[in-house]
Amino acid sequence: MSVSTPFVFLLLLFQSGVWGFPVRQTPQESATCGYKSCHATKPGMLNVHLVPHTHDDVGWLKTVDQYFYGDRNDIQHAGVQYILDSVVDQLLKNPDRRFIYVETAFFYRWWKQQTDDMQNTVKQLVNEGRLEFVNGGWCMSDEATTHYSAVIDQMTMGLRFLNDTFGHCGRPRVAWHIDPFGHAREHASMFAQMGYDGFFFGRLDYQDRNRRMVAREQEMLWRASESLTPPMADLFTGILPNGYNPPEGFCWDQSCDDPPIRDDPDLEDYNVDDVVTRFLSIAHAQALVYKTNHIIMTMGSDFQYENANLWYKNLDKLIRYVNQKQSNGSEVNVLYSTPSCYLQELHRANLTWPLKGDDFFPYADSAHDFWTGYFTSRPALKRYERISNGYLQTCNQLEVLGGPISRKGPFGAGDSETLKKAMAVAQHHDAVSGTEKQHVANDYARRLANGWAHCQVLVSNTLSSLSGSSAPRVYCEHLNVSVCPLTETSKKFSVNVYNPLAHPVSWPVRLPVNGTAYSISDANGKAVDSQVVPVSQATAAVRRGRGYAVNELLFQVQAPPLGYSTYSVSLLQNGRPSPQSSPLPRVPTAVQNKFLRVTFDPETGLLSSLSNLETQQTVKLSQNFYWYNASDGNNSESIQMSGAYIFRPNTSTPFIISKTAKTETLQNSVVQEVRQWFSPWVSQVVRLYTDSRALELEWTVGPVPIGDDLGKEVISRLDSSINSSGVFYTDSNGREVLQRRKDYRPTWNLRQSEPIAGNYYPINSRAYIKDxxxxxxxxxxxxxxGGSIQDGSLEIMLHRRLLYDDVRGVGEPLNETSDIYPEGLVVRGRLLLSLSPPATAADTHRPLAQEVVLQPLITFTDGELHPSTRLEFSGLQAVLPPAVHLLTVSQWDQDSVLLRLEHQYQASESKEHSQPVTVNLQKLFSTLDVLGVSEMNLSANQWKDEMTRLDWKAESGEMPLPKRGGDPSVWEVNLKPMEIRTFLLRVRQR
Structure with a gap:
């Protein structure tokens, strides 16, 4: 079938009733959901919007399953299935009642267990706006430690389910992040591009809140991008008055102790007058710090409404008795409401709002309580989540490129859904954040591992189909510690390198082996330079008997865009490695390739300078490891301890682990390494590959010793000659970069009380200093x-091991151990350093960061490949322009693919790449014919041409409307800096 226009594509979809697409609403439809369903308010009165809600963590003190079923109530009394049962029952008893629900991961599970009758009942409640979804992602994601691509994925998953199930009445109008511990600008930008009209949250710095209350600036317009044309990334943002709890004295959940409303006047404990008086006092006080005659009150909290009758019976009475006072002159009107109904009234007020351009990090709830520890907490889980995200994108791509055989092929039934759901859950603000109990962290990791297993079948099916080889595929998930049974024992094997990026990559491969010489040939039969080096002492120690390779085979691979290349490896010689390949116990003067030169201090064994040979730049640069002594709460200024959330060192001067490093040096045609040992629990490899523009620092930290009864927070610190003037820069969720200034906040006069923790910020993928x-x-x-505590310095926290809980609810210290490391967790990771002129630095670090996030997937087959095997493949017809990132290629339904194209440079960031670029969709894929296309919003739950948002006026003046010239054709996609465009493609396999 040939389809020439997107309009025909859409017509076919609607005529065939394709599942999973946004429903175009016709004028005849008369559903009363959304803004139409809001209760009338009273002009001239103070309207109090009561919002019944529950905050249901997708794992925290209990696992996701335990929370849903109400298991392990000895840990925390919480059962989400009973909450939803009870709320639906109570909503049916009074049509005035309202309820909002947030976490689609839980609702999806509950929905699947309901009868058809119950599902129809709930649909009616949604259609009438009595049950309203807000936020609507699979979870309420963390904002500091999440990568934007994973956030978009989890929002898309949750919103798609609501769209499929409830149509346009299931689409949330409001983003709702009431619990995350600080708020990222990039999240606001994403929410705006997803079509949300507003955003509400509960937590912000106590000094910021105090200033905003006085200035009545608790509601604002957040301009969340410096590159996108307003109002594309503008989002109305409101700060809730009580975090997300009810006003004091008005909690009527079974978990609360506040007295119910006792309204029988014949009884001695009648309290209606007292309740009404207290409520009116609270309402008037709250109105003083907000800007309109509308205020919002969150009536609910963590896992509340399991017995919703308690709440609603008292709320009904509160509304009735407070509003009765209007006949006696009261000017307060109380009503059941939702965040979107409250937002609608703010919009109707037609006011101008203060403009905000920075973010809400770091967050402190009092002078010595900075929530900056979780930026690093559970570093192993954070790494596992990050590589799982990259693996999911690879899995999604190969599902598309492989077609139906990917899901059911020679290696069985594979799927991407299991990993999608595991990754979605992992974005929760008590998951990748590291702020959960240990058994819950283990459950998140187990879910990810299960998702990997399902994707591995899919990947094997696709690679088998594309290559024509049915040989079983082997996955080695511990290559970072030199463990891979196949390469350790096989005399002949092949290495398949799949590259999920839209640009070719050159990638170093290190394989554990026991031979001393190998021949390697690429897909064209050309010999590849390789070297065999001994496994380092640090690696042998950290793998703890999981592998027995004595050597590592090193070589560089090239992989085409959205494709793979295959390398054949044959053993030539066993025995002892040659003396030339063994490391020498000395400090080198320098190591260098054609791009970089690194020098070392011969006395200390530490870095001493870094030079960019292309630009003739040199900076003095030293690097070392330190640890902060974690506060145990025994302090005259504050009893606050360091914990999973809070970073609080009890001194501003970190302890150096060692002033010198014992070193070994290894230099060959593939790599130059300086292996450094600082202590029995800290080591590092300074590594420079032959063709790399970045210097690699591979650190290994742990088990962190606690025999001295001191918790430790371990950092890597870089000290340079750069005159940074108290300023450094960090990314926001992997995208745009924000300026940070020591002891400074752009929107209020900071009283700094924690000189280290108060200057720490989240670093999601990169940070820099410059002059x-x-x-x-x-x-x-x-x-x-990380932070820049001194000029010219960057420090990054690597690992935390703490002996006390920080009293933020998790109830256990962050003291990680495992079966392999019972005496304390060992963590290994990499920092990549680059030195450039500021004007061209982004041309290096942007693609470098993408390569780390979406690193190649390496798989293995044993023995010799069949001669007919296809050794190289690219899913693209041509390499995309350097500015274009292929953010999403994912199967949507049988014949449709979800595609996101991203311009990965900011405006004015790069002279060469910060320009608009054009991509032709019909000339994109090598294995797919694109038959039709339609553009969607970022979260793929609305057609782009139907997405309308409330417009807001900023105090700085009227906002310009976005201007987009018409595309040259429906197939030509123009991308401006930082723009992401989302499409549904109708495709046919070639």
């Missing part, structure tokens, strides 16, 4: 916390 001449960029392999 007029030089920019030193650090790319991280996971989310971490």
């Amino acid at each position: 007029d001449k030089d920019q030193l960029t650090v790319v991280t392999d996971r989310s971490q916390g």
Whole structure:
């Protein structure tokens, strides 16, 4: 079938009733959901919007399953299935009642267990706006430690389910992040591009809140991008008055102790007058710090409404008795409401709102309580989540490229859904954040591992189909510690390198082996330079008997865009490695390739300078490891301890682990390494590959010793000659970069009380310092916390081991152990350093960060490949322009693919790449014919041409409307800096 226009594509979809697409609403439809369903308010009165809600963590003190079923109530009394049962029952008893629900992961599970009659009843409640979904993602994601691609994925999954199930009445109008511990600008930008009209949250710095209350600036317009044309990334944002709890004295859940409304006047304990008086006092006080005659009150909290009758019976009475006072002159009107109904009234007020351009990090709830520890907490889980995200994108791509055989092929039934759901759950603000109990962290990791197993079958099916080889595929998930049974024992094997990026990559491969010489040939039969080096002492120690390779085979691979290349490896020689390949116990003067030169101090064994040979730049640069002594709460200023959430060192000067490093040096045609040992529990490899523009620092930390009864927070610190003037820069969720200034906040006069923790920020993928001449960029392999405490310095926290709970609810210290490391967790990771002129630095660090996030997938087959095997493949017809990132290629339904194209540079960031670029969709894929296309919003739950948002006026003046010239054709996609465009493609396999 040939389809020439997107309009025909859409017509076919609607005529065939394709599941999973947004429903176009016709004028005849008269559903009363959304803004139409809001109760009338009273002009001239103070309207109090009561919002019944429950906050249901997708794992925290209990696992997701335990929370849903109400298991392990000895840990925490919480059962989400009973909450939803009870709320639906109570909504049916009074049509005035309202309820909002947030976490689609839980609702999806509950929905599947309901009868048809119950499902129809709930649909009616949704259609009438009595049950309203807000936020609507699979979870309420963390904002500091999540990567934007994973956030978009989990929002898309949750919103798609609501769209499929309830149509346009299931679409949330409001983003709702009431619990995350600080708020990222990139999240606001994403929410705006997903079509949300507003955003509400509960937590912000106590100093910021105090200033905003006085200035009545608790509601604002957040301009969340410096590159996108307003109002594309503008989002109305409101701060809730009580976090997300009810006003004091008005909690009527079974978990609360506040007295019910006792309204029988014949009884001695009648309290209606007292309740009404207290409520009116609270309402008037709240109105003083907000801008309109509308205020909002959150009536609910963690896992509340399991017995919803308790709440609703008292709320009914509260509304009735407070409103009765209007006949005696009261000017307070109380009503059941939702965040979107409250937002609608703010919009109707037609006011101008203060403008905000920075973010809400770091978050402190009092002078010595900065929530900056979780930026690094559970670093192993943070890394596992990050590589799982990359693996999911690879799995999604190969599902599309392989077609139906990917899901049911020679290796069985595979799927991407299991990993999608596991990754979605992992974005929760008590998951990748590291702020959960240990048994819950284990459950998140187990879910990810299960998702990997399902994807591995899919990947094997696709690679088998594309290559024409039915040989079983082997996955080695512990290559970072030199463990892979196949390469350790096989005399002949092949290495398949799949590249999920839209640009070719060059990638170093290190394989554990026991031979001393190998021949390697690429897909064209050309010999590849390789070297065999001994496994380092640090690696042998950290793998703890899981592998027995004595050597590592090193070589560089090239992989085409959205495709794979295959390398054949044959053993030539066993025995002892040659003396030339063994490391020498000395400090080198320098290591260098054609791009970089690194020098070392011969006395200490530490880095001493870094040079960019292309640009003739050199900076003094030293690096070492330190640890902060974690506060145990025994302090005259505050009893606050360091814990999973809170970072609170009890001194501003970290302890150096060692002033010198014992070193070994290894230099060959593939790599140059300086192996450094700082202590029995800290080591590092300074590594420079032959063709790399980045210097790699591979750190290994742990088990962190606690025999001295001191919790430790371990950092890697870089000290340079760069004159950074108290300023450094961090990314926001992996996308746009924000400026950070020591002891400073852009929107209020900071009283700094924690000189270290109060200057820490989340680093999701990169951070840098610069002056007029030089920019030193650090790319991280996971989310971490860091700061620039001294000029010219960058420090990144690597690992935390703490002996006390920080009294934020988790109830156990962050003291990680495992079966392999019972004496304390060992963590290994990489920092990549680059030095460039500031004007061109992004041309290096942007693609470098993407390569770390979406690193190649390496698989193995044993023995010799069949001669007919296809050794190389690309899913693209041509390499995409350097500015274009292929963010999403995912199967949507049988004949449709979800595609996101992203311009990965900011405006003015790169002279060469910060320009609009064009991509032709029909010339994109090598194995797919694109028959039709239609553009969607970022979360793929609305057609782009139907997405309308409330417009808001900023105090700085009227906002320009976005201007987009018409595309040259429906197939030509134009991308401006930082723009993401989302499409549904109707495709046919070639």
